Amino acid sequence: MSTIAADHVRTVPVTTTKRIPLTRITAVELRKMFDTRSGFWLIASIAITSALAAGGVILWAPEGELTYSTFATAIRFPVVIILPLIAILSVTSEWSQRTGLTTFTLVPHRGRIITAKAISAVAIAIAAMVLAFAVGALGNVLGAAIRGTTLVWDVTLTQCLYYVLGMVLSLLVGFMLGVLIRSSTGAIVAYFILTFLLPTIFGLLASSQQWFFDLQPWVDIQFAQAGLFVFEHTLTGTEWAHIAVTGVTWLVIPLLIGLALVMRSEVK
Amino acid sequence: MIAIEGLTKKYGTTLAVDDVTFTAEAGRVTGFLGPNGAGKSTTLRIMVGLTRPDTGSATISGRRYVDLPNPGLDVGVLLDASAQHAGRTGREILTLAQQYMGIPRSRVEEMLEVVSLTPAEASRRVGDYSLGMRQRLGIATALIGDPEVLILDEPANGLDPAGIRWMRDLLRGYADRGGTVLLSSHLLHEIEVIADDIVMIGLGRIVSMGTKTALLHEAGTVVRAVDLLALELALAASGLTAAPADGGVLYTDADAALVGRVALDAGIALTELRAATGAGLEEMFLELTAATQREGAPA
Numbered sequence: 001m002s003t004i005a006a007d008h009v010r011t012v013p014v015t016t017t018k019r020i021p022l023t024r025i026t027a028v029e030l031r032k033m034f035d036t037r038s039g040f041w042l043i044a045s046i047a048i049t050s051a052l053a054a055g056g057v058i059l060w061a062p063e064g065e066l067t068y069s070t071f072a073t074a075i076r077f078p079v080v081i082i083l084p085l086i087a088i089l090s091v092t093s094e095w096s097q098r099t100g101l102t103t104f105t106l107v108p109h110r111g112r113i114i115t116a117k118a119i120s121a122v123a124i125a126i127a128a129m130v131l132a133f134a135v136g137a138l139g140n141v142l143g144a145a146i147r148g149t150t151l152v153w154d155v156t157l158t159q160c161l162y163y164v165l166g167m168v169l170s171l172l173v174g175f176m177l178g179v180l181i182r183s184s185t186g187a188i189v190a191y192f193i194l195t196f197l198l199p200t201i202f203g204l205l206a207s208s209q210q211w212f213f214d215l216q217p218w219v220d221i222q223f224a225q226a227g228l229f230v231f232e233h234t235l236t237g238t239e240w241a242h243i244a245v246t247g248v249t250w251l252v253i254p255l256l257i258g259l260a261l262v263m264r265s266e267v268k
Numbered sequence: 269m270i271a272i273e274g275l276t277k278k279y280g281t282t283l284a285v286d287d288v289t290f291t292a293e294a295g296r297v298t299g300f301l302g303p304n305g306a307g308k309s310t311t312l313r314i315m316v317g318l319t320r321p322d323t324g325s326a327t328i329s330g331r332r333y334v335d336l337p338n339p340g341l342d343v344g345v346l347l348d349a350s351a352q353h354a355g356r357t358g359r360e361i362l363t364l365a366q367q368y369m370g371i372p373r374s375r376v377e378e379m380l381e382v383v384s385l386t387p388a389e390a391s392r393r394v395g396d397y398s399l400g401m402r403q404r405l406g407i408a409t410a411l412i413g414d415p416e417v418l419i420l421d422e423p424a425n426g427l428d429p430a431g432i433r434w435m436r437d438l439l440r441g442y443a444d445r446g447g448t449v450l451l452s453s454h455l456l457h458e459i460e461v462i463a464d465d466i467v468m469i470g471l472g473r474i475v476s477m478g479t480k481t482a483l484l485h486e487a488g489t490v491v492r493a494v495d496l497l498a499l500e501l502a503l504a505a506s507g508l509t510a511a512p513a514d515g516g517v518l519y520t521d522a523d524a525a526l527v528g529r530v531a532l533d534a535g536i537a538l539t540e541l542r543a544a545t546g547a548g549l550e551e552m553f554l555e556l557t558a559a560t561q562r563e564g565a566p567a
Binding site for chain 2: 020027036098100103104105
């Protein structure tokens with residue numbers, strides 16, 4: 001054994017040491033999202049659930065609603081849950097699986113690792129969206145053929161882009177929670193509270209309190225972003241302002257706090 | 269070469285690392301010895317930029333670790349072999365390191381061979397690995413960038429005797445080719461077997477350091493004579509304290525040459541004269557361990 005070691009240890013030519021480029025870190029971080037069984041199936045489940053959702057629409061959608069927008073809306077629900085999970089786990093696993101000990105010593109600049117993770121997460125989100133649109137289109141064509149309805153394409157490119165933006169924002173909320181909490185379970189629970197529980201509470205509050213009814217679009221990030229996913233609607237300037245304000249309070253500020261914590265947090 | 273200067277780190281009110289200064293020289297294996305919780309791991313973590321010190325500095329070949337452009341090519345680090353994603357295969361973990369560093373892909377298989385992980389083992393998930401296999405994989409990850417400096421925290425943990433011997437030969441070879449090796453251990457024997465230099469730490473402070481030979485020499489002298497009492501009296505007359513020890517010998521702090529001279533002058537025939545191997549080091553280490561012992565003293 002030791003003779004092999006002696007022969008092999010010094011064979012790599014001394015390269016001119018350059019700073020590790022961000023592109024390479026991003027490529028590795030992207031690979032790390034796929035290279036475990038759980039990571040692989042999480043990403044595969046985007047394709048699987050999209051297909052299932054499209055199948056559901058074909059089988060059960062009422063006659064007049066077998067349109068492309070119905071497919072796109074149906075596919076949104078599984079994907080909006082899975083995508084943020086991918087983003088959360090890509091960050092939290094460095095702490096909960098303690099791989100950060102290796103990652104942060106091979107690249108001793110956590111900001112660069114987090115940036116690379118953000119880029120790869122957004123790349124996956126966009127790829128997932130392209131896939132979802134494709135599955136939706138396929139479903140639309142198949143549905144029209146099977147059920148004998150007319151083929152309806154009722155989504156414009158701008159609306160598709162809104163939809164993608166909405167998805168990327170959901171994913172970034174997950175990413176933010178991963179950075180802020182750095183524990184898989186904690187971040188996932190927080191994501192569900194933020195995405196499903198809080199909007200319900202805000203909704204109840206808005207329906208009982210007039211003052212909050214007026215305030216809700218400026219406070220409730222889900223409410224503010226709802227317009228991104230409604231296909232027959234063009235966003236007004238005020239609605240963009242709602243998205244921007246809630247985005248700053250629920251996404252940017254906590255993300256900045258999270259980043260400050262990540263820089264000093266110890267990987268045990 | 270690794271240079272540590274005045275390193276201090278406090279966690280709350282606990283002083284984990286207290287003004288630690290030492291160097292690990294190129295071409296030598298430096299053993300960082302101390303009981304559990306003595307501050308070894310914290311010191312190593314500070315060296316590789318994972319933990320920020322309150323004061324002091326750690327440099328590797330004159331540069332701070334975080335300033336190294338591609339640290340894996342200069343410093344091989346193994347802090348905790350178990351800190352790996354259980355769902356990745358051994359080969360995948362090595363591949364990730366290879367890709368971060370941007371070195372040829374062939375290094376992965378080469379390293380698997382160096383640490384004797386078979387292709388079948390490399391394809392298994394790390395969750396199914398024994399601690400010894402994880403250590404081998406960790407050492408492969410540290411070596412893959414062909415670094416000049418190795419920093420290993422408790423690398424012998426979980427290795428069987430053959431594995432420890434293998435690692436000793438590997439590190440010896442590395443140091444002989446000019447590399448710097450710093451390894452920590454809480455086992456005196458491990459360090460004694462592998463290291464050239466020893467830095468002993470307890471409760472965050474350095475309690476002793478030097479070359480292994482010097483530290484062992486410091487341990488004193490064991491001497492035996494036919495007339496043990498006459499020898500003890502002769503030593504006492506020369507101002508040397510000596511005490512009878514197990515096995516009909518005298519133990520003294522004095523240098524062997526001095527003891528021999530005293531015996532010659534007194535005309536006492538010696539039957540044995542040697543350095544007390546490791547006894548002093550072990551004594552000191554046991555004291556350290558006792559001071560931080562959690563269990564009560566045995567009844």
